[in-house]
Amino acid sequence: MSDLGRTPLYDLHVELGAKMVPFAGYEMPVQYKLGVMKEHLHTREKAGLFDVSHMGQVILRHEGGYGPVAQAMEGLVPVSLLPLGEKRQRYGFFTNDDGGILDDLMMTNRGDHMLVVVNAACKEADIAHMKAGLPGVEVAEQRDRALLALQGPAAEEVLEPVAPGCDIMKFMDTGIFTSDFGELWVSRSGYTGEDGYEISVHATHAEALARHLLAHEAVEPIGLGARDSLRLEGGLCLYGHDIDETTSPVEGNLAWAIQKVRRSGGDRAGGFPGAERILNELDEGTPRLRVGLAPEGRAPMREGVQLFANEEGGEAIGHVTSGAFGPTVGAPVSMGYVPAELSRPGARLFGEVRGKRLPVRVAELPFTPANFKR
């Protein structure tokens, strides 16, 4: 795996006995000694520490401050960014001219600039996209910073001594904290459905911070395997699987992230790539929709499983985009696209697994209740 990148925590992962695998161009820990199931369960019970330094952290700056940056970004994302409060973070996505999704991302109003966090797999393309599409805005990737996620009910109690005052943050609040590990950029957010924080730390302090957090008895290191089963139970999309360039945010069941002001009739309606399709879909609906899928038996229904309306005969009417076993749910959990008329929770479909059609029901997302600090 010699062409792969390594995060500042690589040596620590190896020391902790991680099984390393290639992911988005990096050597990343898929699991540690506990294994995927126990790491997953531990996160929901206490606190899990994830290395997500492979993701892209980008600062967008304009001499006129946050306003012009937000205005320019509204030309690339169908989200309301101008009125976003200082220190608040918001979820959004870059769209293309066909109304498909180029990547999903988090954006933060940092007072005089914007901080953007993008997926590792799309990092290079996203940065090029921003450089080309944000005239007058300086696009600066923060390559000297690592990113850790501390997730679970014990996260607040663990982080508070390190970043005093982080306890009063609410979901999607952010802050900059001076600490023994340098300046920490903290957001109360994550990818598990649990309460928790994402912590940007300078690379030189990353290992020390990670070791310090891991020293707390409530914290275990968690790999990408559990990260995937956690976000799946949480109903959260994985770019490149549940959403991609062919799926619009409306089909992807992400219309909630498109504020009214960007929709037809809103003061800042449209003005982003693919607006015609997306605005139309918001008004008229879409032929298909991303939904949760709960196989009725024990067999997981993984990405690619074809879905049918009947046990026998007929063409495939949908497909699974993500699927695995959900340790908290204690059963297989999946997400996929189904026709809009079959998208209500409880609708019964069949997934073809190893040549046999097995029953599966449309399920509400998330599978596990969200525990965000509201």
Next chain:
Amino acid sequence: MKFTEQHEWLKPEGDEIVVGITEHAANELGDIVFIELPEEGKTVSKDDEIVVIESVKAASDIMAPVDGEITEVNEAIVDEPGKVNEDPMGDGWFFKIKPSDPSQMDDLMDEAAYQQFIS
């Protein structure tokens, strides 16, 4: 005890053989979440895919190690696939098979050979 290159162990028990997967295999697979066993009474040929195992990440097949008839399957592991990770060499057994040609066992590895094989 004998071993196959697919990491199955075979333990003779009277005129039947108990079959499971080795600790090495269970560790490689990771947490097992789903197991589909063959039907009791089924006649199988060596290398038929007769068991499906799904771990957290992926699906695998177990092949019949010898020709014979499946006499018993371990329902307990269907209800609790984690048993295979906990005790792969004991309570995590998969099925019992009555071999139609016991000499097929002679070609399989013994413990020492298997340890060599996985090192």
